[in-house]
Amino acid sequence: MAPKRLPIRAVLWDIDGTLMDSEPWHQRITVDLCRVYGHDLSEEDCQAMHGVAFRDIYAALHARRPFPIDLHSLTDEINAQYIARVAEVQPREGAFALVEAFAARGLAQACVSNGGRMIVDANMRAMAIPHFRFSIAREDVVNGKPHPEPYLLAASMLGLPPEACAVIEDSPTGARSAKAAGMLTIAWPQHPAVVFDALDHLVEDPASLDWDELCG
CATH class of the missing domain: 1.10.150 (DNA polymerase; domain 1)
Known part of the structure; x- marks a missing residue:
């Protein structure tokens, strides 16, 4: 029997292609x-x-x-x-509403990008969302995605075990990183032809998941 997953206490977001249609x-x-x-x-x-x-x-x-x-x-x-x-650059449709919904649930949120710090900071300023605790850029780690280091760093900064974190990604590279970190991995691709080899959920809308159960 697979071990019971910890209740989700944080959502970690990729930025480019996930939060922003960039x-x-x-x-x-x-x-x-x-x-x-x-x-x-x-x-x-x-x-x-x-x-x-x-x-x-x-x-x-x-x-x-x-x-x-x-x-x-x-x-x-x-x-x-x-x-x-x-x-x-426009936000991805529905993304900011999800951020608000997760904040209303009391979930911690942060951004974990494979992009450079200049781009990450520009996107963070453009989004102007108060609910993100911090952002991680490529320069903040030795190994970028698909290595698990970026997401493991985020969990450490939040003071949470990786198993208590959910990740929303649009790319196979990011999903591999999240899955290797031991996190609940949600693939939300913009293009239906994208093939993922590491994930827990492939969705057209992350809001369709049973967050009451995931956070319970």
């Missing part, structure tokens, strides 16, 4: 700048980038054909373009 913006900016520097990205390339830290994307492309610009300079260009437009 993936198309990141992709468009990245594709345009990579083209400037000699890389025409295919649709397959773009799908493979989903949920992956940009340093890993850069390394894979650089191995294919060296960039004439270093990682930090290219990252700065991408970040600057995104931050300049972040006020135009």
